[in-house]
Amino acid sequence: MNNRPNPRFSVITVTYNAEKVIEKTIQSVVGQTYKEWEYIIIDGASKDNTLAIIDKYRDNVNKLISEPDKGLYDAMNKGIAAASGDYLCFLNAGDIFHESNTLQFISDSISGNTLPDIIYGETAIVDKDDNFLHMRRLKTPEKLTWKxxxxGMLVCHQAFFAKRTLAEPFDLSYRFSADFDWCIRVMKKASTLHNTHITVIDYLDEGLTTQNHKASLKERFHIMAKHYGWVSTVAHHIWFVIRLIVKPEK
Known part of the structure; x- marks a missing residue:
């Protein structure tokens, strides 16, 4: 007798004025062959056509919240509070599941009769027309731990599914890298981390402004120092710079 559990996924999309990309994200969710999911959309009171597009799929959206928020991570916290599934999956507007049966593949990859605390996989980078550009630069480790x-953030946040019962709110003191801190905190509490060995997400390559990119890197440095210690973090960054000088990345 097969006692393998069928996990329920809480897919959370945070959006604001995303009329150009929100529909393909919604279609990616509602078109999944695996049906054990709930779909939660947190909208920051969009002023464009976003809500009208969402309304077309309202029968497939389990929860919709549209109101002003304090930014991306505040909206994500609202999504966590609204979720009821086994796992949290943050699928931002513009991002899509890699295939229509991605959630089925994820479920099938779980062996035994106990759900792992964290599920993770690979991320493909795509352009605005969903053309494949390349796999994510940072390589997903075979065995993932909080260390x-x-x-760096070796697993893309969108391809990192955490058990809802382990999740804590995002730290709103971080404006750009709260997801990095959140993933580390969740992994510290996790006992089992499961590599699906599949490409989970097609991530829209929109690019960051130089200013935001620098601010994000600064935040990540402080997050790493908080979790791993200042000495380890400084030593790692020195080694990274040396490695770039000796063998520049292409």
Missing amino acids: SFKQ
């Missing part, structure tokens, strides 16, 4: 992120 793995000493090397």
